[in-house]
Each structure stands twice: as structure tokens, then as C-alpha cells.
Amino acid sequence: MSTIRWIEAQARSARWHSESGLPLPRRVVVADDRMRAAVAYRLACEGTALLWRGDYYNARQLLRAMDRRIGRAAPGAAGTPAESFRLYRRFRAHRARVLGKLLVLLEEDHTLALRRAPDVSRACVEAYGPSDGPVAVALTELLGVISAREWRENGVHVPALNARIHPHYGVFAPTRSEYVDLVARAPLPPGVCAAFDLGTGTGVLAAVLARRGVRQVVATDVSARARACAWDNVRRLGFGGTVRVAGPDLYPEGRAHLVVCNPPWIPARPASDLDLGVYDAGGGMLHGFLDGLAGRLEPGGEGWLVLSDLAERLGLRTRAELLTAIEAAGLRIVDRLDTRPRHARVRDRHDPLHAARAAEVTSLWRLAVP
Structure with a gap:
């Protein structure tokens, strides 16, 4: 200081x-x-x-x-x-x-x-x-x-959990429930028993996986604040015996049948640590997830990439660049589930980014090794 x-x-x-x-x-x-x-x-x-x-x-x-x-x-x-x-x-x-x-x-x-x-x-x-x-x-x-x-005191109601998640200071709050709903309804790979949640934040997606019956979930985050927040939330929800919180590395040791990653959606430089939930300089976390996925999946497993196309609509990344990165990582696309945002800024016509926000689509890309 x-x-x-x-x-x-x-x-x-x-x-x-x-x-x-x-x-x-x-x-x-x-x-x-x-x-x-x-x-x-x-x-x-x-x-x-x-x-x-x-x-x-x-x-x-x-x-x-x-x-x-x-x-x-x-x-x-x-x-x-x-x-x-x-x-x-x-x-x-x-x-x-x-x-x-x-x-x-x-x-x-x-x-x-x-x-x-x-x-x-x-x-x-x-x-x-x-x-x-x-x-x-x-x-x-x-x-x-x-x-x-x-x-932190009042929490954020998450419909997919029918419970509240309590964000800590400096940890991105799950106020946009549509991306959580995608993880709650996507079909699980056959025989899944272990999963990784990379960049867990509040732990909301790890909790959703545990609620869906995945017996072992490892949730990682680079931020010590996020790791403390995630552990607080999974413990509150009764998943302390199912979810283990680790970090600061993106991937934990071992392999999993399912790897979920919801990286920051905007490939721009964060101004501070408080921006890390929104901005990902150069798409570093996105590429880290893709490049490491093939070597961390169990046979027949899947990687779920939860990503908005807002960066594409803002001209910060193209769809071709995303598809090329997936192919270069030795992965194939099994399916894609889409949803539209429901937050208030979609309707704010005074927002200079209104056109992009109004057209935004959030997708869950189901990826696998050929």
C-alpha cells in the first residue's frame, strides 16, 4: 500500500x-x-x-x-x-x-x-x-x-437450485440465471461420476452439478476470494462432502467425465481484479480450457463451454476464431444449447451497447474428443 x-x-x-x-x-x-x-x-x-x-x-x-x-x-x-x-x-x-x-x-x-x-x-x-x-x-x-x-447477507435466488447463492465481495454474482439454467438442463454424459468446474466463482455451477447427482466435483478458481466464497456456498447447500474447492491452477490433477467452464465473456484487459469475472485478456482462460480439455477427459466424457456471443457482436472475436480454436484443440462439437438473456439491460435503449446486448445469445457448447 x-x-x-x-x-x-x-x-x-x-x-x-x-x-x-x-x-x-x-x-x-x-x-x-x-x-x-x-x-x-x-x-x-x-x-x-x-x-x-x-x-x-x-x-x-x-x-x-x-x-x-x-x-x-x-x-x-x-x-x-x-x-x-x-x-x-x-x-x-x-x-x-x-x-x-x-x-x-x-x-x-x-x-x-x-x-x-x-x-x-x-x-x-x-x-x-x-x-x-x-x-x-x-x-x-x-x-x-x-x-x-x-x-452476501441476502444472497441471490438461483431457480436451478431452488436456493440462494451468497456472493462475497469481489466475486461475480450469478444474477444472470440463464447460463446456470443451461448447465442444469444439458444432458449429462453417460456414466458421469466426476466433474471439474473451472473458474467456479461463487460455486454455483459446481452446486448445480452436485444437485444433479454428480458424486465428485472439483471446483477451481485463481482467486482466493472466489475459492472461499465457493466453499461457503457449497457447504451452506449441503454439498461439502461432494464438492472440493481447489486452485489457483485452472485444471486440478486427474481426469473427469465432465469439465465445465464459464470463462469471462469479453476478451479485453481487466482494469483490476474486480473485473476478472467479466474480462479475459486475449481470451486466455477460454484457450486454457480448450487446449487442456482433451488431456483431462475420461473416455466418452464431455467438456461444456458456457459462453455468450456478446464479444462477437461487439467485434472483439469472430465465430470463425472460436471454431478454429475448438478444432485446433483436437475437439469436436457434439451439440450446442442456446438461450437469450433476460436481464434489464437488454431493454435499455439508452445503453450505447444496446444493439449487441439485445441480440446476444448465450450457448453451452458440448465438446468431446473425436
């Missing part, structure tokens, strides 16, 4: 932490309820961070006011889907940088010493671990930590 410094009656400092990879603020000024949104926005755009010392809810109002000013420059659809995507990501990065300049200070016990501030200590312990002294974070990040605590 790095250190930020500011003047507040005297010179002060605190450690700087950013889960989203925001750079260390080089200039920090103290701000409170007297700070006008126009001034805050100008300072943030110039690179000055604002350490908030006023009322907690006034800070949230200021953040919303700054966001409205940023929204006036939001891009529309560009000439091509790929250009629209690049502009969209550039705008999102700019928005994160500007809003990330409004900071709060977490005290040694993870408390927030602001008027009307909620108790955030438990949420911060779950996200960051035990406190190691005062730390400055962006208010946007803290709001994400608080929201993650609520997600």
Missing part, C-alpha cells in the same frame, strides 16, 4: 487502498458540507482528491451530483460496435477516476468517523480482512463494499 498526505490543522497521512486499481492521489484537500458540486467536480477532473470530513449522506449527494455532470459527456453508439465498446470502456474508466477522487478515511477499527455514518466495520472486515491501521478509500469503493455485504 502507498500513503496519502494532507493538511488538517497539521500534516497527516494514511495508507491508500484501491481494489479497482485507482492511482495514488498526489494532491489531497479536505472537503466538507460546504463543498459545492461544481467545485468538487472541477478539482476531481484536475486530479485533486477530496478527503470528506462532513456528513455521510451529504457526501453521497455530492457523489451523485458529480456523476450527473459526468453523465452529460456519456458517449452514444459509434460507427461500429467495436468503436462503441472502446468509447464505453473509456468513459467508464474516466467516470471511475473522477468519482474515485472523493475519499473517506476508515479508522483503525474499520469505522467511519463521519456524522450519520453507518456501521461499516463488518462489511470492511469481510472485504479487506482485519484492520491494519487507518486507510483512505474512495467513497465509491466503500459503497461497493457495503452493497457486497448486503448481497
Whole structure:
């Protein structure tokens, strides 16, 4: 961690932490309820961070006011889907940088010493671990930590399990149930008794396989947070004796009758570890799954690739490239099951990526060794 410094009656400092990879603020000024949104926005755009010392809810109002000013420059659809995507990501990065300049200070016990501030200590312990002294974070990040605590407490209902999955901070939540439904209804290979779930995240697909009667499931993930989350969920659901969580390697040791992989759908560079559930630089996880599959399947086994075609519709990958990668890995396509998304963004015509999202198809590719 790095250190930020500011003047507040005297010179002060605190450690700087950013889960989203925001750079260390080089200039920090103290701000409170007297700070006008126009001034805050100008300072943030110039690179000055604002350490908030006023009322907690006034800070949230200021953040919303700054966001409205940023929204006036939001891009529309560009000439091509790929250009629209690049502009969209550039705008999102700019928005994160500007809003990330409004900071709060977490005290040694993870408390927030602001008027009307909620108790955030438990949420911060779950996200960051035990406190190691005062730390400055962006208010946007803290709001994400608080929201993650609520997600973790309440869970996400998964129809295929008729149960709730409880995502941890920094682990992609299974809010899009259509891809889970594909794994729940695809025909299992004959005689399947062992399966791998690669990139398990919350453990939702491993739990679905266990619910379907697979007796041994190994769930892997590169992220320690995801592995802890997956184990928490499979244990809650009563599958602790069926599912084993491993990592950080993509493939565990041995072979399986079924290997399931739902890699991040967008082959673009993640801005931080929080993006790893969505972005897969160069399609690295996709190709790792395909290239290793033939050597990890039991005779007669299958690999299930769960993948959206959103990258194809955004011009980031072609269908021909995907088919070539499957063939180059020594695999054949047994079947493909398709589904359409049901999330709200499909209907949001103000989204610059609306055309691609509205046409998106998510597929489960059943792959086998010839």
C-alpha cells in the first residue's frame, strides 16, 4: 500500500487502498458540507482528491451530483460496435477516476468517523480482512463494499437450485440465471461420476452439478476470494462432502467425465481484479480450457463451454476464431444449447451497447474428443 498526505490543522497521512486499481492521489484537500458540486467536480477532473470530513449522506449527494455532470459527456453508439465498446470502456474508466477522487478515511477499527455514518466495520472486515491501521478509500469503493455485504447477507435466488447463492465481495454474482439454467438442463454424459468446474466463482455451477447427482466435483478458481466464497456456498447447500474447492491452477490433477467452464465473456484487459469475472485478456482462460480439455477427459466424457456471443457482436472475436480454436484443440462439437438473456439491460435503449446486448445469445457448447 502507498500513503496519502494532507493538511488538517497539521500534516497527516494514511495508507491508500484501491481494489479497482485507482492511482495514488498526489494532491489531497479536505472537503466538507460546504463543498459545492461544481467545485468538487472541477478539482476531481484536475486530479485533486477530496478527503470528506462532513456528513455521510451529504457526501453521497455530492457523489451523485458529480456523476450527473459526468453523465452529460456519456458517449452514444459509434460507427461500429467495436468503436462503441472502446468509447464505453473509456468513459467508464474516466467516470471511475473522477468519482474515485472523493475519499473517506476508515479508522483503525474499520469505522467511519463521519456524522450519520453507518456501521461499516463488518462489511470492511469481510472485504479487506482485519484492520491494519487507518486507510483512505474512495467513497465509491466503500459503497461497493457495503452493497457486497448486503448481497452476501441476502444472497441471490438461483431457480436451478431452488436456493440462494451468497456472493462475497469481489466475486461475480450469478444474477444472470440463464447460463446456470443451461448447465442444469444439458444432458449429462453417460456414466458421469466426476466433474471439474473451472473458474467456479461463487460455486454455483459446481452446486448445480452436485444437485444433479454428480458424486465428485472439483471446483477451481485463481482467486482466493472466489475459492472461499465457493466453499461457503457449497457447504451452506449441503454439498461439502461432494464438492472440493481447489486452485489457483485452472485444471486440478486427474481426469473427469465432465469439465465445465464459464470463462469471462469479453476478451479485453481487466482494469483490476474486480473485473476478472467479466474480462479475459486475449481470451486466455477460454484457450486454457480448450487446449487442456482433451488431456483431462475420461473416455466418452464431455467438456461444456458456457459462453455468450456478446464479444462477437461487439467485434472483439469472430465465430470463425472460436471454431478454429475448438478444432485446433483436437475437439469436436457434439451439440450446442442456446438461450437469450433476460436481464434489464437488454431493454435499455439508452445503453450505447444496446444493439449487441439485445441480440446476444448465450450457448453451452458440448465438446468431446473425436
